[in-house]
Amino acid sequence: MSRLARVGRIRETLCLLSLLNVLIVGGSAARAAQSESERVRTFGQLPDWTGIWENVEARQAFIDEFARHDPSSDPAAGLQALFRSFKLMGHPPYTPEWENSYRARLRDVAALAKTAANGKSCTLPGFPFAMEWASLFQVIIVPEQTLFVFDSGAVRHVRTSGQSHPPPGDLWPTEMGDSVGHWEGTTLVIDTIERTPGPIGFGQGPELSERAHFTEHLRMLDADTLEDRMTIEDPLRFTRLWEVSLRYRRVKNLDRLIATGCEHDRNPVVHGHLVIAPP
Amino acid sequence: MRRAGSAACRWAVIVCEIMGWLIASPANAHHSAAMFDQQKALTLEGTVKEFQWTNPHCWIELLVAAPGGTRQWSIEMIAPSQLYRLGWRPGSIRIGEQLTVVVNPVRDGTQGGQFVSAISADGRHLGYGIAPGAKP
Numbered sequence: 001m002s003r004l005a006r007v008g009r010i011r012e013t014l015c016l017l018s019l020l021n022v023l024i025v026g027g028s029a030a031r032a033a034q035s036e037s038e039r040v041r042t043f044g045q046l047p048d049w050t051g052i053w054e055n056v057e058a059r060q061a062f063i064d065e066f067a068r069h070d071p072s073s074d075p076a077a078g079l080q081a082l083f084r085s086f087k088l089m090g091h092p093p094y095t096p097e098w099e100n101s102y103r104a105r106l107r108d109v110a111a112l113a114k115t116a117a118n119g120k121s122c123t124l125p126g127f128p129f130a131m132e133w134a135s136l137f138q139v140i141i142v143p144e145q146t147l148f149v150f151d152s153g154a155v156r157h158v159r160t161s162g163q164s165h166p167p168p169g170d171l172w173p174t175e176m177g178d179s180v181g182h183w184e185g186t187t188l189v190i191d192t193i194e195r196t197p198g199p200i201g202f203g204q205g206p207e208l209s210e211r212a213h214f215t216e217h218l219r220m221l222d223a224d225t226l227e228d229r230m231t232i233e234d235p236l237r238f239t240r241l242w243e244v245s246l247r248y249r250r251v252k253n254l255d256r257l258i259a260t261g262c263e264h265d266r267n268p269v270v271h272g273h274l275v276i277a278p279p
Numbered sequence: 280m281r282r283a284g285s286a287a288c289r290w291a292v293i294v295c296e297i298m299g300w301l302i303a304s305p306a307n308a309h310h311s312a313a314m315f316d317q318q319k320a321l322t323l324e325g326t327v328k329e330f331q332w333t334n335p336h337c338w339i340e341l342l343v344a345a346p347g348g349t350r351q352w353s354i355e356m357i358a359p360s361q362l363y364r365l366g367w368r369p370g371s372i373r374i375g376e377q378l379t380v381v382v383n384p385v386r387d388g389t390q391g392g393q394f395v396s397a398i399s400a401d402g403r404h405l406g407y408g409i410a411p412g413a414k415p
Binding site: 122 | 351
């Protein structure tokens, strides 16, 4: 082959490689653009849960129960009413063994008195009570995840990118548990496992085991009402599923989520009593 | 009968104290209200030394005249986020301002209490149910 012919072949090869490169790069860019527009389209189909939310139902139930109740006539009923006010502090379908333990706890006047006198908490209760406690929160929705951002600064993450829970060796109990979810139209379905075992609430609510499994369906009931239908399965504590429905209202008189905290706590417990510390 | 009555009374106190904690908690999310004697209302007249706009509670530090000088009272309020929602602001109470404050005093007898309401020297009503300066 003459030198001229070799140069011509080289030029031809380079030209073909350049063309191939253009096709490959162009294809990737097109795919990226398509993926981005698909993400934007998915985003556009997600519901609008912006604003600040508050569980007003629990608070109202609490006030109503006690407004009607005369504790001096039947104190035990008063205590039951207290637990009824928060749905997740209620009476779940316990196994006989745990039912006995529950009743014993209600009779433990000394422990309850101690809680009443010195009860103190600087943190948001973990899941599931975080979803009922009258704390304010925001819901941040993107295609890959939904975040519940509470005014305490705590955040509940729900992954919605099609992932399942990590395998057992990669997972351990946490206060919020591990949550994955998916959208069924405008309803967010959440599956939560690996919540730290123990009582719901501030040590006063029902006991849940390490096998507790939660399924939630969140959806808007009207323009300003969000509902969370929660089902709790606990084969070590309950005889059947426990269903709880929580409702939140969009807060109107607040322009932003304001942080709560305990950075300037002036109420230490000294010799078993809450006191006021000097400024 | 007397013993049963006493037990019922004890239950009632416990239930009310837990109620107090839980009712207060959404507002102050912090501690039991059992440390305050909610059956007692004490009126304090004094000068504001400091208005602490802090988590988990806001505080009014009030200098109250007493035999031989003044005594400083620490008056506990709800959280800033809750006060803000009710119309309060960090500048709602000023240092040096004369205030008449109603409190539920602490049970241990120290100079502290839970804020109930207040009136400033210029007649502004300050409470949880109304924004500062609003007419009650």
